[in-house]
Amino acid sequence: MTDQHCPGFESNKTLNEVKIKCPECGKEWGIFSDEAEKMAKCPACGAAVDPKTCAVK
Numbered sequence: 001m002t003d004q005h006c007p008g009f010e011s012n013k014t015l016n017e018v019k020i021k022c023p024e025c026g027k028e029w030g031i032f033s034d035e036a037e038k039m040a041k042c043p044a045c046g047a048a049v050d051p052k053t054c055a056v057k
C-alpha cells in the first residue's frame with residue numbers, strides 16, 4: 001500500500017467481495033461490498049436477501 005495516490009481512487013478500485021447466504025434456499029454467492037448497502041436478490045430462488053444480516057463469515 002502506498003500513499004502516493006489519491007485515497008478515494010484507491011478505495012474505489014479495491015472492492016471487497018461479500019459472501020451471503022440465502023435464508024430461503026441456502027444458496028451461497030458473492031456480491032461486491034458496494035452492493036451490500038442494498039438488498040440483494042438470490043440467483044437461485046429470487047428471494048430478497050439483506051446482505052447485512054445474511055453475510056457468511
Ligand SMILES: [Zn+2]
Binds near residue numbers: 024026042044045047
Ligand atoms: Zn434463495
